[in-house]
Amino acid sequence: MAALEVSVEQTRPITLSAELACERGELLALVGPSGSGKSTILKTIAGLLSGASGRVRVGGSVWLDSAAGVDLPAHRRKVGFVFQSYALFPHMTALDNVMASASGSRAAKRRAAADWLALVNMKGLEDRRPAQLSGGQQQRVALARALAREPDVLLLDEPFSAVDQMTRDRLYEELAELRQRLSIPAVFVTHSIPEAQMLADRMVVLHRGRTLQSGTPESVYRRPQEPDVARLLGHKNIFEATVVNADEQSAVLEWRGLAIVARSAAVKGPAHFVVPATDIRIVDGDALQRRQNQFEARIASITPLGGIASIRAQLANGARVVLSAPVHIVARRGLREGGTVQLAIVASAVHVMQGSAEPK
Amino acid sequence: MDWTSLRLSLLLALVTSLLLLPIGALAARFLARTRIRGRSLIEAALALPLVLPPTVLGYYLLVGMGGGSPLGAFYERITGHPLAFSFEGLVIASVIFNLPFAIIPMQRAFEAVPAEVLQAARVCGMGPWRAFTRVELPLAWPGVLSGLVMTAAHTLGEFGVVLMVGGNIPGETRTIAIEIYDRVQAFDLDAAGKMSALLLVVSLIALGVTARAGRGARVL
Numbered sequence: 001m002a003a004l005e006v007s008v009e010q011t012r013p014i015t016l017s018a019e020l021a022c023e024r025g026e027l028l029a030l031v032g033p034s035g036s037g038k039s040t041i042l043k044t045i046a047g048l049l050s051g052a053s054g055r056v057r058v059g060g061s062v063w064l065d066s067a068a069g070v071d072l073p074a075h076r077r078k079v080g081f082v083f084q085s086y087a088l089f090p091h092m093t094a095l096d097n098v099m100a101s102a103s104g105s106r107a108a109k110r111r112a113a114a115d116w117l118a119l120v121n122m123k124g125l126e127d128r129r130p131a132q133l134s135g136g137q138q139q140r141v142a143l144a145r146a147l148a149r150e151p152d153v154l155l156l157d158e159p160f161s162a163v164d165q166m167t168r169d170r171l172y173e174e175l176a177e178l179r180q181r182l183s184i185p186a187v188f189v190t191h192s193i194p195e196a197q198m199l200a201d202r203m204v205v206l207h208r209g210r211t212l213q214s215g216t217p218e219s220v221y222r223r224p225q226e227p228d229v230a231r232l233l234g235h236k237n238i239f240e241a242t243v244v245n246a247d248e249q250s251a252v253l254e255w256r257g258l259a260i261v262a263r264s265a266a267v268k269g270p271a272h273f274v275v276p277a278t279d280i281r282i283v284d285g286d287a288l289q290r291r292q293n294q295f296e297a298r299i300a301s302i303t304p305l306g307g308i309a310s311i312r313a314q315l316a317n318g319a320r321v322v323l324s325a326p327v328h329i330v331a332r333r334g335l336r337e338g339g340t341v342q343l344a345i346v347a348s349a350v351h352v353m354q355g356s357a358e359p360k
Numbered sequence: 361m362d363w364t365s366l367r368l369s370l371l372l373a374l375v376t377s378l379l380l381l382p383i384g385a386l387a388a389r390f391l392a393r394t395r396i397r398g399r400s401l402i403e404a405a406l407a408l409p410l411v412l413p414p415t416v417l418g419y420y421l422l423v424g425m426g427g428g429s430p431l432g433a434f435y436e437r438i439t440g441h442p443l444a445f446s447f448e449g450l451v452i453a454s455v456i457f458n459l460p461f462a463i464i465p466m467q468r469a470f471e472a473v474p475a476e477v478l479q480a481a482r483v484c485g486m487g488p489w490r491a492f493t494r495v496e497l498p499l500a501w502p503g504v505l506s507g508l509v510m511t512a513a514h515t516l517g518e519f520g521v522v523l524m525v526g527g528n529i530p531g532e533t534r535t536i537a538i539e540i541y542d543r544v545q546a547f548d549l550d551a552a553g554k555m556s557a558l559l560l561v562v563s564l565i566a567l568g569v570t571a572r573a574g575r576g577a578r579v580l
Contacts, residue, residue, distance in 0.1 A: 048482065073487075075485050084476070087479065
């Protein structure tokens with residue numbers, strides 16, 4: 001039994017069909033595009049939405065069980081919530097903001113609030129009002145306020161979306177450090193895959209109100225269950241093919257006239273496969289000494305972005321692949337738009353998925 | 361210069377404002393957050409005193425408070441004197457015709473409080489009432505205050521409704537606005553001028569305070 005178990009089934013105000021679980025001390029990322037229902041799920045856990053339908057169980061206590069008529073009001077759920085807008089009380093100082101969620105005598109609250117503010121590196125700024133604090137500082141106060149509640153679960157709604165990149169990087173580090181001390185389940189919402197990969201132990205992919213897949217960020221990225229998940233995670237190389245031969249170690253797919261080797265496939269017949277842009281390599285060599293999964297391609301475009309170039313290339317079978325390579329490699333090999341290049345697709349990175357034909 | 365009528369006007373303004381503080385704040389909070397269907401209709405009804413001629417409003421209030429109406433009859437049975445043409449009747453009329461002046465600024469102020477801030481209050485462990493008194497009301501306070509000041513200023517200046525409902529009884533219902541009218545009718549332009557100037561200054565101060573409170577709201 002996980003420390004936090006959530007299942008939501010509703011059609012209003014938005015359609016949700018979501019299930020997630022989070023262990024003590026675990027940081028779970030809820031990932032999906034805007035409008036996918038991420039925030040709604042968080043607010044349902046916190047009891048901030050009326051008419052929620054489903055179950056929320058935290059530790060031994062049931063917060064929501066609409067079938068049994070249980071729906072604890074928000075102020076009786078021990079939840080720490082960091083809002084996207086931080087939602088600090090503008091008429092209170094940083095210290096008063098944190099004290100507002102602490103419990104005990106006034107002196108105890110004051111002490112606890114000061115400690116939490118010190119923990120998030122806000123010592124010395126206790127008497128400032130939110131309007132006198134930077135975005136990053138407000139975020140820290142919001143986090144301290146959430147933790148001062150001594151919550152049974154910590155919820156963070158796009159906590160890094162409203163700060164600049166430098167502040168964000170520092171906040172990442174601070175959160176990574178802080179979570180070592182926390183022994184409660186924590187869920188954060190993000191639409192940034194890199195953020196989830198960097199911070200989360202596990203992630204849950206949400207699309208149109210439905211939880212599609214959960215697992216470690218690495219495994220979900222490497223082995224998406226369906227093309228939708230792959231697309232949401234930013235994969236560019238998603239293709240239709242047919243599994244012609246599969247065993248424990250590997251599979252061979254017929255890909256519009258080409259044969260491509262993949263790591264084992266669980267499906268037979270029509271399928272999709274996905275390969276990360278970083279696992280399509282530029283190789284030397286001529287067409288005579290072909291390696292496994294080596295294909296000749298014509299370069300359609302080269303887009304340098306920072307030190308990495310994104311290269312679009314068309315294979316003999318008409319398929320367009322996207323790969324990325326360091327800019328200096330592109331220069332050394334003399335790659336140019338319209339030229340040809342030898343590509344090798346790493347077989348162990350080719351992941352085969354169920355092949356339902358979906359609308360483009 | 362007749363201080364009785366000024367004192368009466370100030371008392372009426374004070375009592376009206378004090379009554380409209382809870383009535384107005386709660387109604388404004390309700391209208392700011394509710395999503396019920398009849399909301400527009402309620403808002404329209406509350407704004408009626410802004411557009412109706414004071415005599416029309418006064419007429420309905422007079423009929424509503426007269427001995428023939430349930431309210432008027434009930435009041436007379438309990439107190440022994442009629443509600444119309446009394447200070448109490450004037451207070452009721454004053455509260456009603458001031459509803460839009462109190463509620464509209466208050467409602468705008470409650471609407472301006474971000475929903476997430478209210479949700480934050482709840483997840484901090486505050487129950488609905490505590491969240492209202494500790495977070496929502498303080499944040500909306502400049503607007504609430506401005507509604508009260510508008511009410512007070514408007515009460516000092518109201519003429520038509522007061523005349524219809526209160527008549528013109530010295531020390532009971534003769535407010536300063538009516539006194540000024542009386543003095544002009546009696547060709548005592550000197551006294552009318554002094555009282556008019558006084559009312560002008562009081563109104564100006566009230567509006568100045570409101571503007572200041574409004575700026576305070578933006579600084580917060």
